[in-house]
Amino acid sequence: MAEILAGISNTGKRISAAARNNKKLSLFLLSSFLLATIIIASVSGIAASRKNSYDNSNSTSHAILRSSCSSTQYPDLCFSSIAAAPEMAANLTNPKDVIDASLNLTITAVEHTNFTIERLLNRPGLTRREKTALHDCLMDVDLTLEELHKTKEDLKMYPQKKSLPLHADHMKILLSAAMTNQDSCMDGFSHKKSERELRKELINSLTHVHHLCSNSLAMICNMTDTDMLNAGYTGERRLEEHVAEDGFPTWLSAGDRRLLQASMVMPNVTVAADGSGNYRNVSEAVAAAPTKSSNRYVISIKAGVYRENVEVPKKKTNIMFVGDGRDNTIITGDRNVKDGSTTFNSATVAIVGGGFLARDITFQNTAGPLKHQAVALRVGSDLSAFYQCAILAYQDTLYVHSFRQFYRSCLIAGTVDFIFGNAAVVFQDCDILARLPNPGQKNMVTAQGRDDPNQNTGISIQKCRIGATPDLEPVESSFPTYLGRPWREYSRTVVMQSVISNVINPAGWYEWNGSFALNTLYYGEYQNTGPGAGTANRVKWKGYRVITNATVAQQFTAGSFISGSSWLGSTGFPFILGL
Numbered sequence: 001m002a003e004i005l006a007g008i009s010n011t012g013k014r015i016s017a018a019a020r021n022n023k024k025l026s027l028f029l030l031s032s033f034l035l036a037t038i039i040i041a042s043v044s045g046i047a048a049s050r051k052n053s054y055d056n057s058n059s060t061s062h063a064i065l066r067s068s069c070s071s072t073q074y075p076d077l078c079f080s081s082i083a084a085a086p087e088m089a090a091n092l093t094n095p096k097d098v099i100d101a102s103l104n105l106t107i108t109a110v111e112h113t114n115f116t117i118e119r120l121l122n123r124p125g126l127t128r129r130e131k132t133a134l135h136d137c138l139m140d141v142d143l144t145l146e147e148l149h150k151t152k153e154d155l156k157m158y159p160q161k162k163s164l165p166l167h168a169d170h171m172k173i174l175l176s177a178a179m180t181n182q183d184s185c186m187d188g189f190s191h192k193k194s195e196r197e198l199r200k201e202l203i204n205s206l207t208h209v210h211h212l213c214s215n216s217l218a219m220i221c222n223m224t225d226t227d228m229l230n231a232g233y234t235g236e237r238r239l240e241e242h243v244a245e246d247g248f249p250t251w252l253s254a255g256d257r258r259l260l261q262a263s264m265v266m267p268n269v270t271v272a273a274d275g276s277g278n279y280r281n282v283s284e285a286v287a288a289a290p291t292k293s294s295n296r297y298v299i300s301i302k303a304g305v306y307r308e309n310v311e312v313p314k315k316k317t318n319i320m321f322v323g324d325g326r327d328n329t330i331i332t333g334d335r336n337v338k339d340g341s342t343t344f345n346s347a348t349v350a351i352v353g354g355g356f357l358a359r360d361i362t363f364q365n366t367a368g369p370l371k372h373q374a375v376a377l378r379v380g381s382d383l384s385a386f387y388q389c390a391i392l393a394y395q396d397t398l399y400v401h402s403f404r405q406f407y408r409s410c411l412i413a414g415t416v417d418f419i420f421g422n423a424a425v426v427f428q429d430c431d432i433l434a435r436l437p438n439p440g441q442k443n444m445v446t447a448q449g450r451d452d453p454n455q456n457t458g459i460s461i462q463k464c465r466i467g468a469t470p471d472l473e474p475v476e477s478s479f480p481t482y483l484g485r486p487w488r489e490y491s492r493t494v495v496m497q498s499v500i501s502n503v504i505n506p507a508g509w510y511e512w513n514g515s516f517a518l519n520t521l522y523y524g525e526y527q528n529t530g531p532g533a534g535t536a537n538r539v540k541w542k543g544y545r546v547i548t549n550a551t552v553a554q555q556f557t558a559g560s561f562i563s564g565s566s567w568l569g570s571t572g573f574p575f576i577l578g579l
Contacts, residue, residue: 004163005283007227007232010374012466015342024509025379027035028062029286032538032563035112035351040162040209040383040502042156043522044270049415053106054107056225056326056524058428060092060093061089061091061093061420062083062089062359063391064093064095064097065082065092065095065098066079066093067095067220068098068099068513069082069219070217071100071218071219071222072144072214072218072219073211073213073214073215073218073219073375073452073453073454074211076217077211077212077215078102078121078219079217079425081102081105081518082101082102082105084097085101085105088101088104089101090104093221095222096155096223096345097225098256099155099180099216099223100152100155101221101377102212102215102216102219103148103151103152103155103216103352104152104480105123105212106209106213106216107145107148107149107409107535108149108205108479108573109147109205109208109212110141110142110144110148110209110411111145113202113205113206113209113320114138114141115136115138115140115204116201116202116205117141117329119204119247120134120198120201120394121134121138123346124191124536126506127194127340127343127381127417128340129190129195129340129341130189130198131193131338131441132188133188133189133195133198133342133346133490134198134344135187135345136184136185136188136342136344136345137185137202138414139181140181140184140312141181143177143178143181143314143352143380144178144181144182144209144213144316145514147174147177147178147181148178148213149295150174151171151175151178151220151288154167154170154171154174156424158171158224159224159227159532160411162194164224164227164228164229164231164233167224168220168221168224168225168228169456172217172352172455172456173382173403173404173423173424173456174459175213175216175217175220175455176217176402176422176424176455176456176457177380177382177403177453178213179210179214179400179452180372180401180402180421180422180457181402181559182206182207182209182210182213183210183422183449183451183488184344184401185202185206186199186202186203186206186345187342187344188342188343188344188345189217190337190429198529204517207530208475209459211416212455214452217452217455218454220284220445221465229554231560239402243299247461252461255296256296256320256357258319258566259296259322259357261296263411263463265298265299265300265322266436267299267300267322268289268297268298269285269288269298269299269300269302270299270300270301270302271284271285271299271302271304271308271550272298272299272302272304273302273304274302274304275471276298276302277302279472280300281306281308282289282299282306282308282310282321282331283308283310284553285299285307285449286299286310286312286316286319289307289316290388291316292315292317293316293317293318294317294318295318295320296318296320296357297318297319297320298320298322299319299320299321299322300322301321301322301323301324301329301331301361301444302324302329302546303323303328303329304328304329304330305326305330306329306330306331306332306333307332307333308331308333308354309333309335309347309348309349309350309409310331310348310349310350310527311349311350311352311579312349312350312351312353312381313353314354315353315544316353317353317354317355318353318355318356319353319355319356319357320355320356320358320359321358321359321362322358322359322360322361322525323358323359323360323361323362324360325360325388326360326361326362326389327362327410329360329362329365330362330525331346331348331349331361331362331363332362332364332365332366333348333360333364333365333366333571334365334366334367334371334372334374335347335348335365335367335375336365336367336371336372336373336374337372337374338367338370338371338372339367339371339372341465343373343375343396343399344375344378344399345363345373345376345397345484346365346367346373346564347375347376347377347378347379347399347442348363348364348365348375348376349376349377349378350365350377350378350379350380351377351378351380351384352380352381353381354382354384354385354403355380355381355382355383355384356379356384357383357385357386357387358385358386358387358389359386359387359388359389360387360388360389361389361390362389362390362391362392363376363377363389363390363391363392364376364390364391364393365392365393365397365457366393366396367393367394368394369394369395369435369436370417370486370527371394371437371438371522372395373395373396374395374396375393375397375398375399376391376392376397376398377391377397377398377399378399378401379398379399379400379401379403379405379423380401380402380403380423381405382403382404383404384403384405384406385405385406385407385408386406386407386408386410387408387409387410387413388408388409388410388415389410390410390411390412391410391411391412391413392412392413392414393413393414393418393570394414394415394416394418394435394516395414395415395416395418395437396414396416396417396418396420397412397414397418397419398412398414398418398419398420398421398513399420399421400419400420400422400423400425400459401421401422401423402421402422402423402457403423404424405423405424405425405426406425406426406428407425407426407427407428407430408430409428409429409430410430410431410450411430411431411433412427412431412432412433413432413433413434413435413469414434414443415435415437415438415441415443416433416436416443416444417446417447417487418434418435418443418445419442419445419446419459420447420448421445421448421449421452421488422448422449422457422488423457423459424456424457424458425460426458426460426462427459427460427461427462427464428462428463428464429463429464430461430464430465431464431465431467431469432445432464433466433468433469434462434467434469434472434479434481434503435467435468435469435471436469436471436472436479437479440477441479442480442482442510443464443472443479443480443481444482444484444485444510445481445482445484446459446461446482446483446484446485446490447484447485447491447512448484448487448489448491448493449486449487449488450488450489450490450491450492451488451489453490453520455490457492458493458494458522459484459492459493459494460472460493460494460496461493461494461495461498462496462497462498463496463497463498463537464498464499465498465501466483466494466495466498466499466500466501466503466504466530466532466553467501468481468501468503472503472574473503474543476503479572480505480510481486481503481505481512482504482505482507482508483495483500483504483508483509483523484509484523485509485510485511485512486512486517486518486521486523486543488517488518489516489517489520489521490520490521490522490524491521491522491523492521492522492527492553493523493524494522494523494526494547495524495525495526495528496522496524496525496526496527496528496547497526497527497528498528498529498530498533499528499529499530499533500528500529500530500532500533500539501530501531501532502530502531502532503532504532505538505560506532506537506538507532507537507538507539508535508538508539508544509538509539509541510526517543518541518542518543519541519542519543520543521543521544522543522545523541523542523543523544523545524544524545524546524547524552525538525546526539526546526547526548526552545573
């Protein structure tokens with residue numbers, strides 16, 4: 001009994017001690033809470049005081065910020081991101097200041113994305129395809145940073161650098177390309193679990209950059225459209241503004257015109273597979289070309305089949321390829337998605353350096369219809385032009401990735417989405433032919449990737465011939481072929497003054513996925529002829545229209561849609577500016 005009582009007594013002492021300790025702990029926690037409350041209240045008071053002071057003393061800046069952001073697709077993000085940086089938000093005096101602040105924030109966000117991609121590349125156990133997709137993303141980031149910095153330079157000089165329409169078009173196409181790069185990065189990852197996980201780690205950052213670019217683009221559109229309206233610009237005056245005295249667009253120099261029209265061209269170097277030239281393959285000649293050249297550098301590619309993957313990187317500007325005829329000079333490869341490439345990286349020839357020209361060459365991918373996406377030619381070169389070339393593959397033949405492009409008297413053949421991308425591109429006098437696809441597949445001539453209503457991008461097919469290759473013609477009823485389908489929400493494609501064969505299904509156009517984009521896309525047809533040109537049984541989508549007004553159609557000509565009058569003349573390729 002005594003032992004039990006002693007135990008109870010000791011237990012009581014322990015409980016009493018514990019109670020005292022708990023009391024001390026409670027007092028400590030209470031005092032800590034009170035201290036934290038005081039600190040928070042003080043900080044909040046200071047912050048509120050600063051905010052009130054900021055709001056009161058910078059009401060004009062805030063008004064300009066709110067007004068500018070009101071024209072964007074993501075106004076809350078636009079306002080909050082800039083307002084969160086007082087050093088930016090305190091000195092806004094006009095819309096240009098807001099756009100510049102938005103561009104600075106976007107550059108910072110892109111740099112953060114770059115760090116994320118590099119961190120993911122160091123992750124052990126990545127497959128070859130995963131590494132390729134991440135390297136594609138690094139290229140996209142690098143291009144985006146350059147496009148954003150160029151936009152800032154153009155903005156700084158606005159509107160003194162050049163005419164208002166040209167200046168506006170240039171800033172719009174730069175930001176349109178920057179947005180497209182974010183899409184291209186995400187597109188590189190397949191539906192495999194490991195690749196979905198990589199994409200998941202990047203998507204928030206890429207989407208954030210995309211939205212920031214969209215906001216800057218919207219504000220530039222609002223500012224420049226207002227300025228042009230005040231200056232009295234109309235569509236017709238804008239076209240006249242870009243036409244040189246000799247009828248050529250002014251963005252092509254007189255020297256380039258001669259190069260494109262001449263029967264003989266004096267090259268800087270010659271590529272010949274038989275060893276009779278300066279180089280045996282095209283890649284070597286490109287690597288040896290001058291960097292960031294403002295002068296035209298001509299690479300003659302003699303007759304032969306060149307089995308290689310060629311890249312003209314962004315630093316290799318104003319390069320021209322001249323072949324011995326598209327039946328004789330062929331650059332060919334077979335990279336494809338089925339064998340582990342990305343669509344972006346599968347291109348036999350990839351052109352990024354600005355001002356690229358090519359004539360009398362075939363660009364080819366021979367992977368075949370069973371290998372899925374396999375690009376023959378990918379172009380992200382601004383003010384680039386192709387004349388009398390052939391671009392041949394099956395699915396995803398020609399990747400018109402971004403910027404302003406022009407194709408004249410070319411042959412493009414493929415199956416699924418065989419002209420795709422988000423460039424501002426015009427095709428004139430081209431033969432566009434559907435090929436025999438895999439069993440059960442449908443042919444899609446175009447899959448345009450515009451995903452923002454302010455992007456000045458789209459596909460314009462003018463005075464071309466749309467038909468089928470000889471292998472498809474006998475069985476074309478078994479393989480429905482359509483003019484296009486909407487890859488992105490604001491997909492935009494116009495077919496005008498072209499001859500359309502009966503290979504095209506009477507509905508004309510096809511869905512991408514249910515009702516996706518059917519109300520927001522812009523698909524138009526104008527004065528087409530041929531057995532497949534009838535519009536009576538075309539789709540009834542809100543976004544589809546039969547264009548009957550020449551003024552509307554004029555917007556999609558080379559002169560207006562790609563500012564062709566300011567540069568096409570210097571290529572020397574023949575072209576039509578208007579209807």
